[in-house]
Amino acid sequence: xxxxxxxxxxxxxxxxxxxxxxxxxxxxGEFHGLIGPNGSGKSTLMKCIAGAEAPTxxxxxxxxxxxxxxxxxxxxxxxxxxxxxxxSVLPALTVYDNVLLALQAHSPLWSLILSRTRRAWDxxxxxxxxxxxxxxxxxxxxxxxxxxxxxxxxxxxxxxxEPRLLLLDEPTGGMSLQERRITGELLLPIKQRCSLIIVEHxxxxxxxxxxxxxxxxxxxxxxxGTIEQIQASEKVQGAYLTRV
Amino acid sequence: MLPALEILALVxxxxxxxGINDYLTVFFTRVLILVLLSIGFDLIxxxxxxxxxxxxxxxxxxxxxxxxxxxxxxxTSALLVLPAAIGMGLLLALLxxxxxxxxxxxxxxxxxxxxxxxxSYTAERLARGWYYLGGQNGIPSxxxxxxxxxxxxxxxxxxxxxxxxxVVVYVLCRLLVRSQFGLALAGLREQETRVAxxxxxxxxxxxxxxxxxxxxxxxxxxxxxxxxxxxxxxMLGVVLSTQVVLYALFxxxxxxxxxxxxxxxxxxxxxxxxxSYQKIWPIILGMLLLLVIMFxxxxxxGLFVSERERIGQFGRPAKRRRDAVAxxxxx
Numbered sequence: 292x293x294x295x296x297x298x299x300x301x302x303x304x305x306x307x308x309x310x311x312x313x314x315x316x317x318x319x320g321e322f323h324g325l326i327g328p329n330g331s332g333k334s335t336l337m338k339c340i341a342g343a344e345a346p347t348x349x350x351x352x353x354x355x356x357x358x359x360x361x362x363x364x365x366x367x368x369x370x371x372x373x374x375x376x377x378x379s380v381l382p383a384l385t386v387y388d389n390v391l392l393a394l395q396a397h398s399p400l401w402s403l404i405l406s407r408t409r410r411a412w413d414x415x416x417x418x419x420x421x422x423x424x425x426x427x428x429x430x431x432x433x434x435x436x437x438x439x440x441x442x443x444x445x446x447x448x449x450x451x452x453e454p455r456l457l458l459l460d461e462p463t464g465g466m467s468l469q470e471r472r473i474t475g476e477l478l479l480p481i482k483q484r485c486s487l488i489i490v491e492h493x494x495x496x497x498x499x500x501x502x503x504x505x506x507x508x509x510x511x512x513x514x515x516g517t518i519e520q521i522q523a524s525e526k527v528q529g530a531y532l533t534r535v
Numbered sequence: 536m537l538p539a540l541e542i543l544a545l546v547x548x549x550x551x552x553x554g555i556n557d558y559l560t561v562f563f564t565r566v567l568i569l570v571l572l573s574i575g576f577d578l579i580x581x582x583x584x585x586x587x588x589x590x591x592x593x594x595x596x597x598x599x600x601x602x603x604x605x606x607x608x609x610x611t612s613a614l615l616v617l618p619a620a621i622g623m624g625l626l627l628a629l630l631x632x633x634x635x636x637x638x639x640x641x642x643x644x645x646x647x648x649x650x651x652x653x654x655s656y657t658a659e660r661l662a663r664g665w666y667y668l669g670g671q672n673g674i675p676s677x678x679x680x681x682x683x684x685x686x687x688x689x690x691x692x693x694x695x696x697x698x699x700x701x702v703v704v705y706v707l708c709r710l711l712v713r714s715q716f717g718l719a720l721a722g723l724r725e726q727e728t729r730v731a732x733x734x735x736x737x738x739x740x741x742x743x744x745x746x747x748x749x750x751x752x753x754x755x756x757x758x759x760x761x762x763x764x765x766x767x768x769x770m771l772g773v774v775l776s777t778q779v780v781l782y783a784l785f786x787x788x789x790x791x792x793x794x795x796x797x798x799x800x801x802x803x804x805x806x807x808x809x810x811s812y813q814k815i816w817p818i819i820l821g822m823l824l825l826l827v828i829m830f831x832x833x834x835x836x837g838l839f840v841s842e843r844e845r846i847g848q849f850g851r852p853a854k855r856r857r858d859a860v861a862x863x864x865x866x
């Protein structure tokens with residue numbers, strides 16, 4: 292059984308059809324890339340999986356459970372975590388508190404009221420920050436971080452609750468070459484911990500870390516396979532690669 | 536700066552009755568009760584981003600419940616009527632909150648604001664038209680609050696009772712907003728959608744904090760009823776609900792002490808201006824409120840407390856944190 296099975300996803304906004312019978316499957320431990328030209332529906336598909344958008348039609352099963360109608364919080368608690376395209380760290384809070392906020396998200400409310408886990412989470416917060424090269428910025432407000440560092444912080448937050456599947460929507464958007472390289476280095480070790488769906492325009496970046504790719508064009512899946520299969524696909528070359 | 540302000544306020548209010556007459560003591564007791572109400576509002580708006588124009592419903596309903604207990608059942612013991620007032624505020628907040636805040640997706644700020652405003656308006660109309668509740672006149676001649684055989688009449692004893700309750704509630708609220716739950720509320724206020732995607736059940740968080748606010752407002756309503764000796768429909772209405780919002784905005788939200796400062800300054804200005812400039816004082820007060828809200832959105836408290844301090848830190852102090860990192864990376 293696949294970890295994630297999204298089938299027949301249709302999403303319309305008025306007369307515009309953003310997704311037309313799209314879908315993808317992700318196995319445990321797999322790094323799956325989602326590519327396609329601008330406006331092909333990649334982010335919409337991610338949002339449908341995470342619960343930010345309700346699909347017009349189609350089914351989404353995660354770990355054997357139908358999550359198509361579940362609220363975003365329930366999907367997160369089931370083990371699905373997302374980092375959106377637009378960075379959304381909490382700028383007024385410290386870097387440390389951003390990670391603590393993510394770590395304690397699944398704790399019972401009474402334990403939060405009594406602050407029973409604050410001390411216990413401390414080591415985890417610092418380990419997470421060190422892993423993402425942010426430990427020395429722990430006490431700074433998140434707003435003071437550079438764009439790249441904010442992206443790393445948000446990935447750290449998305450990973451904090453130990454999800455089974457992480458969704459990353461353009462994690463290297465707006466980053467320098469150096470920051471992209473570091474992001475790749477930061478992402479590789481998480482393969483031991485969870486599966487990944489990543490939307491990315493940088494094909495070199497995606498080639499380095501992904502096991503399989505799904506290619507979307509005009510809301511439809513035009514190809515799915517390994518990097519080599521995608522590179523050899525005439526459909527992809529015709530519909531996508533020739534346009535970029 | 537915040538703890539210093541809190542201690543200063545405590546010292547001033549603890550010593551105040553020693554230097555003022557009974558008339559002013561009664562006035563400042565009323566101020567303390569309104570501070571309680573304002574803190575209840577700050578808890579939901581300043582810390583959780585829930586805008587309520589219905590705090591008076593929770594306040595007034597608890598006041599009416601306490602008045603009915605005293606009038607119909609002869610119950611005046613503080614140990615019974617005040618918990619009953621808390622229970623009334625809590626229950627009503629849970630009912631209103633369940634309707635306005637629960638659901639698959641989180642409800643919007645305007646929906647909650649209008650919903651609570653409607654509740655406030657409806658409750659006032661209901662009280663005005665209900666004979667059992669005394670109609671337009673409310674319920675007069677409520678007997679004094681008692682503690683054992685001792686009657687707590689308005690004056691220094693009632694003042695210190697109100698102050699004691701206020702200090703306990705303030706400390707509990709302070710603990711709550713600086714707890715891990717408070718961090719979740721801070722997240723809610725900053726970016727509700729992000730917090731939901733982290734796995735927080737946002738409607739439940741909101742309902743809990745709204746219920747806490749209801750309990751505090753109810754306690755204030757119970758105290759107010761016995762302090763004034765009667766309850767009346769305006770205690771439930773839109774005017775008082777709006778006044779509570781103005782207290783907090785004027786003083787500054789998200790610090791607790793700011794909401795208290797707002798009540799003290801507005802009520803004192805109102806008290807003195809209404810004596811000297813009876814006809815124009817509401818206009819002067821309105822202008823002052825407008826100026827503060829337009830030119831100092833953080834309220835009066837923003838003069839003393841920085842934004843960074845207002846939000847605060849929920850993790851360990853920075854120094855210890857750096858030490859921990861140094862230890863961790865050391866070979």
